[in-house]
Amino acid sequence: MGKIEWAMWANEQALAAGLIYVTGGIVGVAGQFRGWQFAAFGIAAGVFVCLLEYPRSKRGKGTSVERTGQYCFTVCVKAFGPLTRNYYVRAFLHAALCVPGGFMLATVLGCVCLGIASLIYLSAAIHGEHWEPILPRTEPPKRVGDSIKEPPQNPPPRPPPELRRKKADKLETAAYDNPMSVTVNE
Amino acid sequence: MSVALKSWRANEGPKHLITMVWIAVNVFLFWKTFMVYFSGAQYYYLHKMLGLGLCISRASASVLNFNCSLVLLPMCRSLLTFLRGSQRVTGRHVRRLLDKSKTFHVACGVTICIFSVVHVSAHLVNMVSFSVRYSQDFPALNVAQYRGQDPRILIISTVPGVTGVLLVLVLFLMFTASSYCIRVSSYEIFWYTHNLFIVFYVILMVHVAGGALKYQSNVETHPPGCIHNNLSSWTNHRAAGEKGAESSGAPQTVCQEEARFQPHFPQTWLWVSGPLCLYCAERLYRFIRSSAAPVTIVSVFTHPCSVVELRMLKSGFKPRPGQYILLNCPSVSSFENHPFTLTTCPTGKNATFGIHLRVLGDWTSRFSQLLLQQSNSSEILPMMQQRRYPTVHVDGPFGSPSEEVFNYEVSLCVAGGIGVTPFACVLQALSDDWRQYKLRRLYFVWVCRDLQSFYWFADLLCGLHERLWRDNRPDYLNVRLYLSNAQGLQSIGEERYRFLSSRLRIGRPKWKQLFQEIGRANQLKRVGVFCCGPKGMSKTLHTLCNSNPHTGTAFEYNKESFS
Numbered sequence: 001m002g003k004i005e006w007a008m009w010a011n012e013q014a015l016a017a018g019l020i021y022v023t024g025g026i027v028g029v030a031g032q033f034r035g036w037q038f039a040a041f042g043i044a045a046g047v048f049v050c051l052l053e054y055p056r057s058k059r060g061k062g063t064s065v066e067r068t069g070q071y072c073f074t075v076c077v078k079a080f081g082p083l084t085r086n087y088y089v090r091a092f093l094h095a096a097l098c099v100p101g102g103f104m105l106a107t108v109l110g111c112v113c114l115g116i117a118s119l120i121y122l123s124a125a126i127h128g129e130h131w132e133p134i135l136p137r138t139e140p141p142k143r144v145g146d147s148i149k150e151p152p153q154n155p156p157p158r159p160p161p162e163l164r165r166k167k168a169d170k171l172e173t174a175a176y177d178n179p180m181s182v183t184v185n186e
Numbered sequence: 187m188s189v190a191l192k193s194w195r196a197n198e199g200p201k202h203l204i205t206m207v208w209i210a211v212n213v214f215l216f217w218k219t220f221m222v223y224f225s226g227a228q229y230y231y232l233h234k235m236l237g238l239g240l241c242i243s244r245a246s247a248s249v250l251n252f253n254c255s256l257v258l259l260p261m262c263r264s265l266l267t268f269l270r271g272s273q274r275v276t277g278r279h280v281r282r283l284l285d286k287s288k289t290f291h292v293a294c295g296v297t298i299c300i301f302s303v304v305h306v307s308a309h310l311v312n313m314v315s316f317s318v319r320y321s322q323d324f325p326a327l328n329v330a331q332y333r334g335q336d337p338r339i340l341i342i343s344t345v346p347g348v349t350g351v352l353l354v355l356v357l358f359l360m361f362t363a364s365s366y367c368i369r370v371s372s373y374e375i376f377w378y379t380h381n382l383f384i385v386f387y388v389i390l391m392v393h394v395a396g397g398a399l400k401y402q403s404n405v406e407t408h409p410p411g412c413i414h415n416n417l418s419s420w421t422n423h424r425a426a427g428e429k430g431a432e433s434s435g436a437p438q439t440v441c442q443e444e445a446r447f448q449p450h451f452p453q454t455w456l457w458v459s460g461p462l463c464l465y466c467a468e469r470l471y472r473f474i475r476s477s478a479a480p481v482t483i484v485s486v487f488t489h490p491c492s493v494v495e496l497r498m499l500k501s502g503f504k505p506r507p508g509q510y511i512l513l514n515c516p517s518v519s520s521f522e523n524h525p526f527t528l529t530t531c532p533t534g535k536n537a538t539f540g541i542h543l544r545v546l547g548d549w550t551s552r553f554s555q556l557l558l559q560q561s562n563s564s565e566i567l568p569m570m571q572q573r574r575y576p577t578v579h580v581d582g583p584f585g586s587p588s589e590e591v592f593n594y595e596v597s598l599c600v601a602g603g604i605g606v607t608p609f610a611c612v613l614q615a616l617s618d619d620w621r622q623y624k625l626r627r628l629y630f631v632w633v634c635r636d637l638q639s640f641y642w643f644a645d646l647l648c649g650l651h652e653r654l655w656r657d658n659r660p661d662y663l664n665v666r667l668y669l670s671n672a673q674g675l676q677s678i679g680e681e682r683y684r685f686l687s688s689r690l691r692i693g694r695p696k697w698k699q700l701f702q703e704i705g706r707a708n709q710l711k712r713v714g715v716f717c718c719g720p721k722g723m724s725k726t727l728h729t730l731c732n733s734n735p736h737t738g739t740a741f742e743y744n745k746e747s748f749s
Contacts, residue, residue: 003548004372012362020303020358027307033314056367065367105337106310109351113358 006124007057007087007131013117014053014094021046021101021110028106038104045097046110052077052084058132066134078133085132087125094118193740194732196712200279201286205293208256212249212297220245228401230410231324231445236315240399243308246301251457253301254390257294258461260287262468263584270585271506278593285587285744299361306354313337313347326447329398346396349389356386374522387462390454397449404446412441476514476581479503483575484538486557490638492545493604494554497530497538500580505531505539507615508588508608512581513541518552523581527588527607533618542642544604587716587744588612592623594714594742598704600631600727602719603639608746609718610643617650620662627661629704631695633668633719637676640667640686644678648685668695701730705739713739718746 021042028039055074058064066074077084084090095118101111223229223241233240260266266284269276276284313329317340320333330340341347362368363379402410479501487495505511505528512523530540545554556576588608591597592615599609609630616628630647634640647665654662667690669676678687704713715731717724724745731741 004374008371009363009368009375012365012368013358016358016362023303023307027310031311031314059371062371065370105313105341108338108341109306109354112351112355116355116358 003060005060005129006120006127007129008059010087010117010120010124011053011056013120014049014090014114017094017098017110017113017117018046018049018053020113021049021098021107024101024107024110028104031106033104033106035104038100039106042101042104042107042110045101049094049097049114052090056134058134060129064134070134071136074133074135077131085130087121087129087131090131091118091121091125094121193742196740197728197732197743200283204283204290208293212252215248215252216245219248227405227410228403231321231327231402231447232399235319235321235327236312239308239311239315243305243312244399246305246308248453249301250298250305251454253294253297254387254454255457255461257291257298258465260291260294262465264468264472265464267509267583267585270589278590281590282587282742282744284585285747288747295361295364299357302354302357306350309350310337313340316340324445324447327400344396344398346393346398349393349396352389353386353393356382356389360386377522387458390458391452394452394454400447400449402445403448404443407442408445409439409441410445412439472581476512476579481578481580483557483578486575488558489542489642491636491642493542493639493642494545494557495529495540495542496557497540498578498580499538503532503539503580503583505583506585506589507531507611508586508591509583509611510586510608511541511583514579514581515553515556515576516579517556517576518549522549524549525584527586527611528583529607529610530614531611533615535618542604542607542610587746588718590714590744591628591716592625594712595624596627596629596704596708596711597625597714597716598629598631598741600633600715600717600719600723602633602723603635605718605746606632606643607718609716610646613643613646613650616663617646617653620654620657620659627664627708629664629666629700631666631668631700633670633695633723635669635671637669637678640678640690644683644686648683651685665689666691666695666700668693670694697726697730701741705741708739710738711740713741715741715743716746717743 023046025039025042025044025046029036029043033039051073054067055070055077056064056066082089094114098111098114098118101107101114220241223233223244229240266287270281270284314337316329317333317335317337320330320335321327329344341351359379360382363375369376402408481498481500484497484499486497489495508527510525510527512525514523526541526543528539529542530536530538532539543550543554545551553576586608588599588611591599591609591612599612601609612628613630616623616625632640651663651665654660665686667686669690669692672692676692678690680687715727717727728743728745731743
């Protein structure tokens with residue numbers, strides 16, 4: 001029911017898979033197991049995937065919550081333009097990165113998890129989603145009102161001098177009291 | 187200062203105590219299992235082959251057993267509701283601990299993930315050790331078929347290996363879909379992946395039945411490290427050398443028989459089967475209860491700010507004020523259950539119960555469209571054609587912290603926007619009969635962004651106030667309304683809501699002053715603070731409850747939490 005944003009889930013999965021990849025790679029290199037070169041590749045690939053996936057995408061509808069300190073990563077990832085915007089590219093990239101992990105015992109799990117993330121990204125791409133950077137909104141400073149900045153150029157309109165002269169017999173209907181006399185001759 | 191300590195102890199003490207006990211049990215299990223495998227006689231040969239990887243993997247497995255069994259218990263909602271309701275069985279502190287059940291579930295879940303990583307890493311090292319240190323002397327102990335077999339083959343050819351990989355994948359899917367971000371944006375992904383837990387548990391039961399690790403069953407007749415007649419001289423020399431190095435006084439025994447190995451009984455079945463059966467029984471009970479009695483929708487009202495009130499009738503449904511239900515509407519979505527707090531409970535005079543739902547997401551908009559499309563048609567319906575409301579199923583009622591409002595002498599209820607719903611039910615119950623409860627004074631603070639929101643319960647508030655005045659208890663109810671959006675001149679103009687308009691303030695409430703006032707007016711009492719609203723507000727209140735010394739008054743903080 002409703003539109004599910006697959007990319008958000010794929011993003012979480014890819015980040016977790018990257019960490020698993022790195023952990024497996026470290027175990028493989030530290031133990032100097034057979035095929036430890038694959039483990040070293042796993043560390044590098046895992047770090048790259050983590051850096052790529054750390055900035056969250058902006059949600060299609062609703063408020064987006066960014067990860068702490070993701071702004072610098074957002075700027076870097078945005079710089080690659082359509083390569084990072086498109087989820088097909090990401091899906092194939094993750095699929096390609098995960099394959100060498102399958103050759104070494106310690107990185108097998110990282111390989112499988114990254115493969116699953118790549119499949120979910122493919123699903124997101126098929127649904128037409130793409131990556132949008134979350135940038136801080138530069139709002140124009142709130143303008144209270146233009147009129148406050150500029151004082152009025154003209155005085156307020158006044159009735160002609162004949163009407164302004166208070167008629168002695170019609171004091172009650174006089175519009176206002178003039179503090180100074182406005183008649184010409186007085 | 188000592189009063190603040192009293193508040194802190196009441197608010198945080200039981201929580202921290204349970205956390206300490208839980209951590210202590212985990213550490214104890216890890217250490218005990220580690221030592222059994224490290225120095226136990228029945229694992230001597232296995233330990234020689236696998237080294238530290240054996241001890242770490244088994245110790246983390248025992249921690250995993252414990253947490254996999256505990257993680258299900260906080261989710262047995264009907265059981266927790268029953269515990270909350272039976273006031274003679276559980277005291278106040280236990281009931282307040284039940285508020286934190288979801289946090290405990292998350293803590294156990296995170297522990298499961300962390301220790302799974304430890305367990306898997308240790309077993310990967312074990313796989314390599316099985317392959318590299320293939321033992322000719324004790325062939326029954328081996329998992330590999332020959333020395334130097336590729337460890338990856340070991341994973342895919344043994345039952346524990348394959349099931350282990352599947353378990354990691356299921357756990358990966360469940361864990362990545364449970365983050366706060368996903369729950370807020372697409373709850374369906376979280377719900378459907380989390381229901382994979384049953385697959386997880388079934389595979390877990392098969393995983394531990396694999397029998398890859400074996401213990402020696404005849405330690406008395408074959409003490410580990412003894413000299414065997416048929417063993418190769420190299421092993422004998424090694425054993426003799428070790429014995430000599432360890433302690434010269436130990437006699438070198440001769441083995442009476444060959445070492446026999448046996449896989450141990452899968453302990454996990456004992457740990458996990460109880461809570462799993464309990465949880466499955468609870469889900470079955472909830473399903474039967476929700477589909478047994480049909481729910482009839484009696485009436486639908488619309489309120490300002492896109493809020494729809496729904497009144498329903500269900501036989502045998504007896505909720506208490508403050509509880510919530512899960513609503514399921516098959517015409518909108520077959521599997522989605524949405525929680526709504528009850529705003530009206532059935533009383534002697536009126537057997538209907540009601541909820542207020544705010545139309546915010548796709549499920550609520552579709553549901554409200556189905557409910558309201560009847561009233562949009564302007565043609566006159568013939569007598570036979572009644573209003574056709576969609577069928578709904580109601581699961582519940584489930585307990586929540588707001589039920590405790592009646593168990594304090596003085597309570598402060600703070601609501602933010604639509605978070606007023608649990609307290610609306612409380613007010614409804616008070617206007618029905620306020621004398622039967624322990625509650626003597628209720629401070630009700632409601633903060634809204636929009637003036638129109640106050641009209642949702644304006645009648646209820648005014649009605650309760652009038653009733654209390656008539657019963658000569660004008661100081662029982664103390665209402666403060668705050669309009670946080672301070673734009674323009676706004677006030678409640680109607681004559682019949684004069685009670686509310688005189689208590690309406692523009693701007694955010696000043697919590698410190700409010701707490702001081704309540705403290706001064708209720709010295710040496712215990713005040714229950716209930717908050718249902720945005721996180722920032724509840725955090726502020728929580729800090730104030732713990733830190734502010736108020737003339738001998740202790741403030742106990744209870745928070746209503748949504749997903």
